[in-house]
Amino acid sequence: MDSQSPRRPWWRRPLIAVPAALIALIVVAAGLWAFQPWRVLTTRTTDEALPTASEPAAPGADASEEGAPDGEPTEEAPEEEPADTGPVILAEGDFITQEHNTSGTVQVLELADGSRYVRFEDLATSDGPDLHVWITDQEAGGDWFKYRDGRYVALGELKGTHGSANYEIPADADISGMTSVVIWCDRFSVAFGSAPVAL
DSSP: OOOOOOOOOGGGOHHHHHHHHHHHHHHHHHHHHHHOGGGGGOOOEEEOOOOOOOOOOOOOTTSOOOOOOTTSOOOOOOOOOOOOOOOEEEEEEEOEESSSOOEEEEEEEEOTTSOEEEEEEEEEOOOOTTEEEEEESSOSSSOTTHHHHSOEEEEEEOOOSEEEEEEEEOTTOOOTTOOEEEEEETTTTEEEEEEEOOO
């Protein structure tokens, strides 16, 4: 009767163990890249002041002026009251929690120079990969898949998970009919939170 040596476990066979270990390493690395689980424990705080309008250019010193005759005092023009250049609030709403607990206030502002901003105040949300700020024509709250199907304007990456920050709206963007501001995770197509803003 022939004697047979016992089979070695698969992990002791180099032709099987090495490729399996490499595949497992790739899967783990891909999972860490995609989910970035350490972000559950991280926060980023911003503290931006209200946006201000750009100042108009001062008149040139070489502008033509009529001088007074020699020896006669010139009359000074009366000082004009400075115009109110503070932002006008076009819309305002509070965040609604969706995929992650999110709170704070959203304002859509217009400055004296015509520039427009979305401003977050007292924001508190979770950190995550690939987070962006959108203004959309979809209702705030509810199913987040709808935001991909509607009209939206991307305002850039989320600057911080906590605090106050400004996001400039492109000058050529049409925001009429927009109804919400969304913190959007582009990697997984989910909304962390949204706020109603009727424009």
